[in-house]
Amino acid sequence: MSIPVAIVGASGYTGAELLRLLSAHPTARVTRVFARRSAGARVEDVFPQFRGALSMPIEAFDADAAAGAAEIAFTALPHGDSAEAVAALRERGVVVIDLSADFRLRDAEVYARWYGGEERAPHPAPALLGEAVYGLPERYRDDIAGAGIVAGPGCYPTAAVLAVAPLLEAGLVEPDVVIDAKSGASGAGRSPSQATHLPEAGEGVRPYKIAGGHRHTPEIVQEMGLAAGRAAKVLFTPHLLPMSRGLLACVYARPTPGTAENQAVFEDALAAAYAHEPFVTALSGGACPDTAHVRGSNRAHVSVRYDEASGRVLAMCALDNLVKGASGQAVQCMNLMCGAEETAGLAGAGFFP
Numbered sequence: 001m002s003i004p005v006a007i008v009g010a011s012g013y014t015g016a017e018l019l020r021l022l023s024a025h026p027t028a029r030v031t032r033v034f035a036r037r038s039a040g041a042r043v044e045d046v047f048p049q050f051r052g053a054l055s056m057p058i059e060a061f062d063a064d065a066a067a068g069a070a071e072i073a074f075t076a077l078p079h080g081d082s083a084e085a086v087a088a089l090r091e092r093g094v095v096v097i098d099l100s101a102d103f104r105l106r107d108a109e110v111y112a113r114w115y116g117g118e119e120r121a122p123h124p125a126p127a128l129l130g131e132a133v134y135g136l137p138e139r140y141r142d143d144i145a146g147a148g149i150v151a152g153p154g155c156y157p158t159a160a161v162l163a164v165a166p167l168l169e170a171g172l173v174e175p176d177v178v179i180d181a182k183s184g185a186s187g188a189g190r191s192p193s194q195a196t197h198l199p200e201a202g203e204g205v206r207p208y209k210i211a212g213g214h215r216h217t218p219e220i221v222q223e224m225g226l227a228a229g230r231a232a233k234v235l236f237t238p239h240l241l242p243m244s245r246g247l248l249a250c251v252y253a254r255p256t257p258g259t260a261e262n263q264a265v266f267e268d269a270l271a272a273a274y275a276h277e278p279f280v281t282a283l284s285g286g287a288c289p290d291t292a293h294v295r296g297s298n299r300a301h302v303s304v305r306y307d308e309a310s311g312r313v314l315a316m317c318a319l320d321n322l323v324k325g326a327s328g329q330a331v332q333c334m335n336l337m338c339g340a341e342e343t344a345g346l347a348g349a350g351f352f353p
């Protein structure tokens with residue numbers, strides 16, 4: 001039996017990745033796709049990579065049309081717009097997997113502070129926050145299966161949390177971390193900007209939105225605090241890399257007092273946490289993950305190294321921001337929600353080289 005799905009925001013980068021994954025999915029069937037400026041065009045005209053593979057019209061978003069054609073909708077819109085679409089879809093009984101930040105933060109006031117602009121506009125659909133489950137299957141698998149709204153995690157939070165949450169949860173490191181993370185430019189979406197323009201971004205690497213300036217900070221604080229069972233402090237420094245996709249997070253933490261400080265303790269905790277996870281591989285011996293090894297796949301490679309000289313733990317994660325950091329993870333959640341194999345349509349390795 002096939003599962004009819006709709007995509008709202010199909011002309012963006014995460015929308016394209018959803019189309020790529022879902023058009024090859026064994027049980028999902030994309031019935032209608034929506035966008036704003038691209039409405040009226042066809043998928044294969046907006047994205048020539050689909051020529052010969054997929055052909056369908058892109059329509060202006062219409063919640064009734066989506067509800068009439070799909071049991072599950074993916075919303076891949078800018079924050080704010082997404083919440084409105086999600087509310088309209090939920091009213092019509094559609095289960096939604098939202099890729100925006102609109103349902104990731106549990107506290108509506110924290111949302112207003114980070115996403116509400118200068119005037120701290122309130123959350124557009126606060127009544128729905130209680131329905132939302134954070135869409136990181138490695139931490140919330142059972143809740144995702146029965147959710148009405150799944151909030152797809154941010155790409156940086158996915159990597160940082162996968163790297164260190166098992167150590168926080170086991171009480172091996174303090175919830176006071178420094179995150180140095182780097183992402184390819186597709187993380188900023190398809191709309192052109194000076195910051196991601198090739199002549200300006202193509203030959204250099206730079207940090208941006210430093211010292212609590214990046215909107216993924218409260219999400220990371222929330223999820224690390226939940227893993228540790230107490231409030232987390234996070235210094236997060238994102239960097240823009242001159243490549244199109246891929247994300248690497250290095251998380252620095254101090255062992256909690258009393259922890260036996262040796263490599264095996266930290267490595268065993270990571271290995272145990274991910275031993276049965278289909279998409280997260282804990283590398284042994286403190287080996288370094290590489291974005292080139294997960295490009296195009298729903299896989300995350302994690303690793304940990306204890307540095308005796310500094311007394312610090314370095315936890316690392318590489319993933320593809322558009323797959324495990326967004327659309328692949330959303331499809332993984334869809335699989336859980338429909339009782340399909342969790343790996344359906346996602347089992348392949350990445351592109352290499």
Ligand SMILES: NC(=O)c1ccc[n+]([C@@H]2O[C@H](COP(=O)([O-])OP(=O)(O)OC[C@H]3O[C@@H](n4cnc5c(N)ncnc54)[C@H](OP(=O)(O)O)[C@@H]3O)[C@@H](O)[C@H]2O)c1
Nearest residue numbers: 009011012013014035036037038076077100187189190326
């Ligand atoms: N890029 C990533 O790595 C990544 C990772 C995780 C999460 N996310 C989140 O996922 C969401 C989508 O990201 P993206 O990178 O795919 O963005 P994008 O490339 O800028 O695409 C945005 C999409 O939303 C559509 N859209 C905008 N306003 C709309 C409206 N009012 N009604 C209907 N469609 C509308 C656009 O359609 P038109 O262009 O046709 O107007 C386009 O299809 C964002 O919230 C982002 O934060 C992105």
